[in-house]
Amino acid sequence: MAQLEATTPPQNLDAEESVLGAMMVSEAAITPVILDVRLHDDDFYREPHRIIFRAAKKLYEDGEPVDALTVSEYLAQHGELAEAGGKEAVSHLASTVPAAGNAAHYGRIVKQNSLLRRLLQASHRTQKSVYEREGEPSELLERAQSDLFRIATQDLAKDFTKLGDVLSVEVHRLEELASGKREMTGTRSGFTDLDQKLGGFQPGNMVVVAARPSVGKSALVCNIAENVALKDGRPVAFFSLEMSETELAHRFIASRARIPGDRLRKGSVNKRDWPRVLKALNELDSLPLWLDDSSDLSMLELRAKCRRLATKEGQLGLVIVDYMQLMRPEDPRIGRVEQVGQISRGLKILAKELDTPVIGLSQLSRASEQRPDKRPILSDLRESGNIEQDADVVIFIYRDALYNDEADPAETELIIAKHRNGPTGKTPLVFLGQYPKFGNAPRPQDAVYERTGDGPPLVDLADEA
Template structure:
């Protein structure tokens, strides 16, 4: 008979002694309450009585009230939860048996780690049940499973409060290093001198939007940047190609590196000189740390999941998404397309911040520029959502007037 996954043969991971010690420390030392405040949540405690005592301590402390065995017991009495918390005698025992209040952060870490293990077991059981039930598409199940596991880490990660003087010190050291290095490009170089001069390179945690009307060269520019970053800087690049297949991408890069006419490559009319150039180009590209995903219409969750997986293995330096409007929302609920794009845009920005890498998202423009006397694009022309310009740290437009020669301009 198959074992019920909801009834494991042993108790879930927990350490009652550590729970008692951290609560005891909080009962006798206000400093301990402060020290563990950002380390624990009520559900980190395995025993329900400990959760109730922790709630009482936090509520009293938040209200500026004294925290000790008397006030906590009285507070629980008013809530009608004293008996459920173990009674006055138990609360007194907690305060009298704590080994050392100064070790409260250490006790809290033990409690926290056991809570993480319990969460992993719970998620593992859910994943197993989903596998047995076989409901929904396998791809959707995989996405859901990965999201559940990642959510454990995401929920447990909290930013640390830092004094301004420490932040200023870090920034001063960074500026000093940049000054000593004598480089004007502080981010990931694109390989285009004028663009790097304007942006100082693609900065970590930034969402960069590259926008233009169709057939203006958005993908070509993005591919050139990817090759420059990977070949010249030896920085890994992840390219999500939602519009173009991997075969065409490879051909484009071969032609760019080999300086071979792409039309001759498409028709097979390749001369001896072209073969030599293509061989050399392939040799260089095979060493380039470029990773390609050509999934059709992926949702933002799939992109974030794949990026996280690769970033855990490679020192990922740049993510390129070609292009934003072809992405799908995380859920299948019908939404206004503008709201969907806004959600996708925000998720890309969150991914950039989470992984501390630049994300270059290609975007279509609306037809508005074609209806104006001066067709130069504006931020309001970003297609399907005004949220894109709000989420983007940098917006790049490709535009060339018929009467102008090509050049970069601010």
């Protein structure tokens, strides 16, 4: 380890000098270096080069000329000229640049060496933490993966943002929404009324979907996952701690083909249904939908898997965890409420880190069944506390037919009990338990139709694309 530390870190001083010289010779060279290459002062190996780069960038941002004279004057006014090497050093950079038009190429060389140094530093930190046994192996592994993920996405990481810059972006987005060029600010669920209330699932948000057993939690998020992957073409990470990959596959096929799920499980699909099954298989085969049925999954493992998938596939459209209470706690010695609180907080941190909506399914306590009105409320969240606090959106699924024999078994309510940035309320859905599948409830102006043998009428999401 001592030998590694004694080795000169990766760097290219000629490239550093050339990119700085180009910036002082040609103002046209500055824009691609800053905006395209995303070069920062800490990408330079030598401290004098960092100081000169900061000065040139500041002059450029202020709309001032950038050349050897103005950079030297700026450094002198700020007491940094001597530290940068003096006027002679600054003038030397401007007079020896090979070709100012190649500034972006020089910048990329500097950037690549900076990346190698960051990787080297991360490996040293990992070695140190292992040699000194600074934690459990799983914790050290997660820390190392987090380091690498941060390096890979460093240029995308956010710092303080001026309010005016945020408003400028938002005005443009609102104009697109108003003009019809853009439909949603977030990831669409595929359920019209829900999307209108939420504006889609927003990046960085943690969404909790909760219900009593056998109401349709898994079916709902399966439908949402299918919609995001099929209609928007965005990658979805689906963690199922309750059902196997085979069971999930059957659900997706049955939902897409509109074939009762028990027929698939029993292998009793008739000839008339096979074309629909094959069509569903072809549609589902190419979807960017990734399944993980690990039954003993910790938050560290989940975050590591999501990071790897995001690195491989790009920005994720959605992460789904079915369901939160089945995840393995990091510390089994603490109380159950605190364990679930750590899991809830971990999902919220993951959503912010990946800038992706994360849906966590949750159980409900029996409290709702003791009330005359069986509709769930926030206090019914099982081992709640932190779940309610961390969630940006809480959605309950309620089907009156489970408590009232005279109610329509297809009628379903999605109850938005919490919405940090918008309205709460109810949205109607239709539930087809034989698939199982949810659909938009028909509106008075919609043409209601029914395929023979397919159950109650609904507006098929496949036909609304």
